[in-house]
Amino acid sequence: MVPDAACIYEAWTAAMDDIADVEGLQSTFVLNTIPKSAASVSKNNGVGNIWDVDDTQSLTILWQLSTNWGTAVNDLRMANWATKFLDYHHRIQGMDLASDFLYMGDAGEFQNPFLGMPLDNVQKMREIRAAYDLQGVFTHLNWGGFKLGAWADSVC
Structure with a gap:
């Protein structure tokens, strides 16, 4: 794991402590990559890349949270937890992690993938x-x- 990914993973692990008491909690943290070669193919294959993902460098850290819980009583708490965590870590400066790109298939309902x-x-x-x-x-x-x-x- 690259150091920046390790930092985000450690922050997620720590943030899980805030919701450890939620009934039926199940959560995963997934890291993905988009190699620059894939972005380049999509830009040059005649079909295009509507997101205009940069093909001069690989996106080495695309990360997503998938969190489930057992009762509706925790819906607002969990939505707030996820929003707070994602908002903070999307704005990390000095670690070269910030990007406007949000993959529509993994974006939360409170995010706007069109902005990127x-x-x-x-x-x-x-x-x-x-x-x-x-x-x-x-x-x-x-x-x-x-x-x-x-x-x-x-x-x-």
């Missing part, structure tokens, strides 16, 4: 939506996930 995308790409998605989803099915009728209308329209 280039505005031109968000606009391109809006144009595609306007051309192919005239009734707004994927914005209004599709359950779950991040909707371009619900999140991205407030970005710009």
Whole structure:
């Protein structure tokens, strides 16, 4: 594990002490990478990379929390715990960890993955939506996930 990843992992371990009494608590901490070669392929394969992930360096620390608990009485407490932990560690300075990129598949409901995308790409998605989803099915009728209308329209 690289030193920066170890720092985040140790912080997560310490933060788990704050919620150790939560009934049915199950939590995982996952580290992932995006090698620069993968980002480069996605930028140059004709399909593109809507997130515009930098292909000059590997993203060595993409991390996610997955936390479950047993009763609804802890919902607000756990949401606040996760938000506080993620907000703080996304803003760490001096460790070269901060990035606006949020992988949409792992983002929490309180996060906005569209904020890390280039505005031109968000606009391109809006144009595609306007051309192919005239009734707004994927914005209004599709359950779950991040909707371009619900999140991205407030970005710009």
